[in-house]
Amino acid sequence: MKNTGSDDFLQRNSVPILAWDFHYEYLNELKALTTDLEKVNQISNQYTWNEEKLNIQERIKEEVIVVTDLDFKIVFASSGIKKMTGYKQEEILGQSPKMFQGPATSKKDLKEIREALKKKIPFEKTLENYRKNGKTYRCKIDAFPVFNLNGEVSHFIAFEKQDLSA
Numbered sequence: 717m718k719n720t721g722s723d724d725f726l727q728r729n730s731v732p733i734l735a736w737d738f739h740y741e742y743l744n745e746l747k748a749l750t751t752d753l754e755k756v757n758q759i760s761n762q763y764t765w766n767e768e769k770l771n772i773q774e775r776i777k778e779e780v781i782v783v784t785d786l787d788f789k790i791v792f793a794s795s796g797i798k799k800m801t802g803y804k805q806e807e808i809l810g811q812s813p814k815m816f817q818g819p820a821t822s823k824k825d826l827k828e829i830r831e832a833l834k835k836k837i838p839f840e841k842t843l844e845n846y847r848k849n850g851k852t853y854r855c856k857i858d859a860f861p862v863f864n865l866n867g868e869v870s871h872f873i874a875f876e877k878q879d880l881s882a
Contacts, residue, residue, distance in 0.1 A: 748795035752776055755792055759783060763870040765862050770873065779875040783862075786869065788812050788833070800855070800878055802848030813874070816845040820852050829859075836861040836869050842879050854879035 756772055759765075772781065780800050783792040789812060793805050801808075801816060808815065817826065825841050832839035838860045845855040859874040 749776065752781070752794040756781065756783070756794075759792055759871070763862075764865045765870065770860070770862070772873075775875050779858075779877045782813065782874045782876060784813065784872045784874075786871070788872070791871070800847075800853070800876070801845070807848075816855070817843070818846040818852070820844040821846075832859075833872065854881075 753773065753776060756776070760772075775781070776794055780796040781792070781794040782790060782797070785791050789810055790808050793808055795805065797808065798804055803815075821844050825843055829839055829841060838858075840856075840858045842854055842856045844852050846852055855876055856879040857874050857876050859872060861869040862871040862873050864870045
């Protein structure tokens, strides 16, 4: 019997199911990133932020973004928050970032952060924070006051990532 090549065709075009899993996961990450950017843009437009130095579109790809209002209540957290802390976005909205702190969090660093927030100046710190399951992780925080076009502070934004260097 003559080989029609259909066996070759089936072998060459088969894709492992695992590849589809990676593709699906990648698409979900892209969808979450797009949704996060839309939400940040809504807040930015509502309060007419001067976004010049924030570089949100690039940083959101590698870092978790947390936005608080002037009362230090979380009004936005990017989808990466769940991977870093174990908390879903909806669990932390309206809460203070203090919810990630505990006994191992440096009191000295917290005092310095409070002073920077009070003075409305940027700060960079690495803190020992706590996940939802109670385990600690080192969190590198790069935070800024966000100014509207009138030069008034409307929010604080923090770019956070887990510090694996220690």
